[in-house]
Amino acid sequence: MAERRFEEIVRLMDTDLDGSKSLEMALREIKGLHFRLSRSVIAVAGLEPKKKLKEISEDDIKKIEGIIRDPIKSGIPLWMINRRKDVETGADMHLVSNDLDFARKSDIDRMKKIRTWKGARHILGQPVRGQSTRSSFRVSGMVIGVSRKAAKAAAAPAPAAAEAATAPAAAGAKPVAGAKPATPAAAKPVAGAKPVAGAKPAAPAPAAAKPAAKPAEAKKK
Numbered sequence: 001m002a003e004r005r006f007e008e009i010v011r012l013m014d015t016d017l018d019g020s021k022s023l024e025m026a027l028r029e030i031k032g033l034h035f036r037l038s039r040s041v042i043a044v045a046g047l048e049p050k051k052k053l054k055e056i057s058e059d060d061i062k063k064i065e066g067i068i069r070d071p072i073k074s075g076i077p078l079w080m081i082n083r084r085k086d087v088e089t090g091a092d093m094h095l096v097s098n099d100l101d102f103a104r105k106s107d108i109d110r111m112k113k114i115r116t117w118k119g120a121r122h123i124l125g126q127p128v129r130g131q132s133t134r135s136s137f138r139v140s141g142m143v144i145g146v147s148r149k150a151a152k153a154a155a156a157p158a159p160a161a162a163e164a165a166t167a168p169a170a171a172g173a174k175p176v177a178g179a180k181p182a183t184p185a186a187a188k189p190v191a192g193a194k195p196v197a198g199a200k201p202a203a204p205a206p207a208a209a210k211p212a213a214k215p216a217e218a219k220k221k
Contacts, residue, residue, distance in 0.1 A: 010053050012061060013068060014097045019054030026053040032096035033068065037080050041067045044074050068096060 010019045010026075013033075017026045027038035042049050045063050047056065067074045071081060071094050078084070081094040083103065087110070095103050111119030121128040127137055 008054060010061070013065060017053055019052065021053060022050050023047055023053055023056070024049040027064070030068070030096055032082060032094070032100040037071070037076070037094075040076050040080065041071070044076065068094070070094075 008019045010017045012027075013030050015030050017029055019026070023042050024035075024038060027033055027041065028035055033041075039049065041064060044067050045060065047060060047064075067076070072078060072092060078092060081092060082100070083093045083095050085091075086093060087107075108119070108122055112123055113119070118128045126133065131137065
């Protein structure tokens with residue numbers, strides 16, 4: 001009697017499943033098949049949930065596929081399926097794998113076409129189920145508030161204003177009333193410096209003028 005060969009990869013519903021896993025865990029890798037429905041499929045097929053997927057026969061695999069394609073006909077409750085009252089056919093069905101992706105894309109395209117609220121949110125790339133958009137789903141960056149560099153730049157004075165405060169008065173500008181004119185500081189001789197040949201000696205600074213004497217008051221007669 002020839003030994004039975006066990007396959008490590010089992011093809012089921014257009015999906016490659018790990019044959020070393022149990023039936024209960026392996027069926028959950030099919031997109032659209034949640035844990036509760038996978039248990040129901042195994043129970044309807046009459047198989048052991050802890051049995052390895054690679055150990056079941058081809059007839060059992062075909063039986064599982066038939067139950068997944070039409071679960072209502074096999075006796076599975078209606079509330080377990082994911083496609084009730086289809087828009088085009090009006091029938092109740094359960095979609096998995098590529099059929100589920102195609103139906104989802106078609107629904108989103110239809111909502112965009114008729115300009116529903118969800119369709120408009122899909123067009124803008126925003127969440128459609130009322131999620132907060134302050135800290136998540138942001139278009140650029142994830143930082144909330146003003147950064148420290150921006151705060152320091154706002155507090156520091158502008159360079160143009162600082163230059164204008166220290167720059168000399170422009171030509172033709174009128175002096176401010178009450179302001180004293182600035183006197184140029186006298187150049188102090190540098191200690192140890194030799195006089196330049198042909199240069200005239202600097203004139204001494206004029207002495208400060210003394211205040212005029214007050215006129216003598218007329219003597220009383």
